[in-house]
Amino acid sequence: MKPETLAAPVTGRPPVEWGSDAIAELLNRLGLPYLSMVPGSSCRGLQDSVVNYLGNTAPQIVTCLHEEHSVAIAHGYAKVTGRPMAVGIHSNVGLMHASMAIYNAYCDRVPMLLVGATGPLDAAERRPWIDWVHTSADQGALVRHYVKWDDQPGSVTAALEAILRGTVLTGTEPAAPVYVCLDSAIQESPVDGTLAVPDPARYPVPTPAAPDATSVDTVVQMLRAARRPLLLIGRGSRTQHAWDQRVALAERLGASVLTDIRTTASFPTDHPNHPAVIGGGRMTSSGVALIRDSDLVVGLNWTDLGGTLSTVFGSGPRPPVIACRNEGPLLNGWTKDHFGVVPSDIELTASPDALVTALLAALPEDGVPNTGLRPAAPRDETRPAVDGDTILMADLARELREAATDRPITYTALPLGWRGEDAHFTGPLDYLGRDGGGGLGSGPGIAVGAALALDGTGRLPVAVLGDGDYLMGSSALWSAAHHRLPLLVVVANNRAFHNDVVHQERVALSRHRPPENKNVGQSLQDPDPDLAAIARGHGLTAHGPVVDPGELGVVLAKALRQAEAGETVLVDVRVDPYGYAGA
Template identity: 50%
Template sequence: MQNDHATPRWGSDYLAALLRHIGLEYVALNPGASFRGLHDSLVNYLGDHAPRMLTVLHEEHAVAIAHGYAKVTGRPMGAILHANVGLMHASMAIFDAYCDRVPVLVFGATGPVDTARRRPWIDWLHTSKDQGALVRSFVKWDAEPASLEAARDAVLRARQIATTLPHGPAYVCFDSALQEAPCAAAPALPPLQRYNPPRRPGVADSVARDVARLLYAARRPLILAGRVSRNEEDWRRRVALAEHCGATVLTDVKVGAAFPTRHPLHGAAPGYFMGEDGLAALREADVILSLDWVDLAGTLRSACGADPVPAHVIQISLDQTLHNGYGGEHQGLTGTDTYLMCDPDEFSGQLLEAIRSLGTPRMAPPWDAHSGGARARDAYPHEATHSHATHSDARSDEAAGPDGIPLTVFARTISAHLQRNAPACLIRTNLGWPGGAHPFSHPVDYLGYDGGAGVGSGPGMSVGAALALMGGPRLPVAVLGDGDFLMGVTAFWTAVRYGIPLLVVVANNRSFFNDEVHQEKVAVVRGRPVENKSVGQRLETPEIDIAAMARAQGALAWGPVSAKNELEHALLEAVAAVRSGKVAVIDARVGREYAPAMANALTRGD
């Protein structure tokens, strides 16, 4: 093992030192011959420290772990992928990170570009003329440098671009011949601070004052708090801004916690789709301030249909800088009255200062976050009061239904244990989770979904988030659907291997239930038997032993549990295990249903 100042002997020694230089704490990888030189240098030149290597069992997990890590820290983690085949494996996870606007540094490798240096057969298969083309449509930038000087500049640029707002993944591919060539003269590593991303962009103070006057004069202002930072000071500024102008605030389950959900100004339970209370608030608003809301056009269309939105709509977002013709992650085209290309958190601070000069707060006295606010514990009782074929019914006796624990009971039980073991981080939730089931009072209370709605992302992202939280006070908890768990279960081996504590509760309805709902809709439209909706969807005959699959990765496991008291007992034991440094998985049998807001949204066609 060499020290930081040892002269690199090989190209890969220099590349490994470069990864340390840019501040990477970890790199996740599945071993591959295309980066055997870099692998050796990470171990024998750097001593498997800064960055530390995390072995994964699938390349998709490498990127998903880096994704989850960045959602907590806001900093990039490295993922190393083997040749073109590893990049193909990981492409969905890269797409998720791109859609979620998360900084991830992806490093690839290729067989020798020089055909004369290729080994027979395998190097030809694993060498592409333009490897970055596989993912170019959903990364912010990519490069394939041909020298160590070019590699230095590419890695510095990749870090700078990935961490420039809006964030996203960047990809750099290293030629295996470059890695394995002797390093005759190592290029100098420049001061990192000279290659930092630009400061968060705001607007001119005069523009902030114009918006402040508009918002402060509004009778029914409304703030859509979307993709914002995990920074506590930014969180406090958003709360103060809403209080000063008396704005109703709506939040979104697809992204991380953006506003305290027990605050009296929080207007409706968050969800994957806007519920009826939120849509009514949108229709009544006279000024709507969007802080980089995901799918603003679709949300406004759900509220107003084809009619013009009556409110003055203000959009604060940099997202357009990433829009291209490849996909539709940019969502529908939004008609706005004021569109400011700036960072929503930086703008919120400017707007708060401007609005304070206009008069006293509309909400007085200011809400005390520590008191729990004016809302009762069950902040959104309407989440459990409606009935529909795909709804989670409110059962007064909380008994298990024919398929398992009702989702509302399932979610409330988990929430009670999270609050009892506060502080906790709800890393993500299953698709049917009732949005108002658990309160958020801190930006790291909840991290949101995966951006691209790619099934199988949950396990890797959960491990990455737990890695970022390791050593801190927060209990890391992920609630995953059974399909999501099963597609990525081997990611938990990495958590066990490296002692990353994590609690996973699997909402196991033994079905790809989202598609059952879609098949039901098609059957109704076509006049065909609704009872056939489960064909090709159910995970039965045989049922999969989820607890056994978790134990096979080295985790502790409980279940299946199918009643509230069984879930409570399993949670008590599992939480204690996680507090002692273990990975714990609970297989909870839940009803084949959705919470009302989700079911209503699907019914109306969202």
């Protein structure tokens, strides 16, 4: 990442003179590498300290054009690294802007430290008008239902404790954002040399919850008794070690595995133990058959386990179920992302990765005699015959794979229309999953955050976005261009909010009304937004619209080379929505 040049370089660390200096010092000691933010007067003290006390290093400011993007960038960074970065949010108005992205991050269970601010709580210190409209009595109430913890400390010492506590909490499983609101007067208050900045080394993040020995023994006995066990693998650590352990467990058990495109890559999709096609927007027929044929289901942090089982079995008989998840500390009743109640035979409140480790230690290395491993379902990757010379989503998927050749790429996002047949993941960073809360406009910011985390690793981030997602969040990409981040963004442009077109068609048909009106209020044409021009306006290299299938591979190959050389690149691809695999 290219840092902004300081007109007056900071040499050495000046003394801690202001409250915000002490806060910046703590952010540095906490190892938070970046602070994404839109500048605002309520954050001016902290911003000055990050720039003129720390020299804009650790954390380094990532300049953003909208608070939703500031949060989405931290979201994308956490999806790659599993670690938090800091986000600066200006006052109540900035928090209102940021709230959708905070909800996404909460639902996606990623860590981040949200450092908010407010005008002086002491009314006598407020500037006329602006400090009054930018001050709230309980600012955290705006997001309290979808952050893990929040605080509004009343002194510099209390602010240091709150930031320290929040950083520990956000990184503790289950992870979720935390929000600390700093009074601008606290940031700008002078401090003396007696103020002690905490040493984070004495406040480690707690280790993940591990299953108890009795529960592990019970699970082992159930696995030994099963002949067709199935692992439903959802959220888990993105480390190679955790990935390898999941593979080892499936192979040792002779168990089948199913994953979900809603969550990050967690198991190799082309592995013999992964016989069903990964779910796209809905459960695939091969996935339904796999679950129905199992005689033991093990859910490892599987999103909406109750909904999945109901889809497959309805109210009929079900096989035994083992559920492993540690979601309880986040459930509050306001958001319903706890999903339906799961009827299980044993439920473990533990980290799924910890359970996998415990099971590998308890199971014999020569495996258990399970004989029911299903053969892999054939992937139907044949191109459907359609009228006209158009580009299908399947064409885009194929041409991207071929253009990438042997480059290690990370898909930061895939659109709803992406088929499960086109999901080929061989490692934990091949795909980062969806945004958690289903909020449009998140894809560009998450892509920038992923690019930030992957910069210098040799992996190239590739975001495949829908046109609606891109148009809502396109200005986030300015931050990537500004900081010289290598990134390829491909817009699968069907010129409509097509997922809603499908919904409107279903409703019209169910009501015996004309489905021909399904595009009213959904079309993004007349005029067609010039997606490449928008990207160029934000400083990106841009191509398209690409409408000829014969040109697609050439353009994508060129765009990949440009991104590999350090550019932020966009390609507008006009896709036909035929065979759309939406939610």
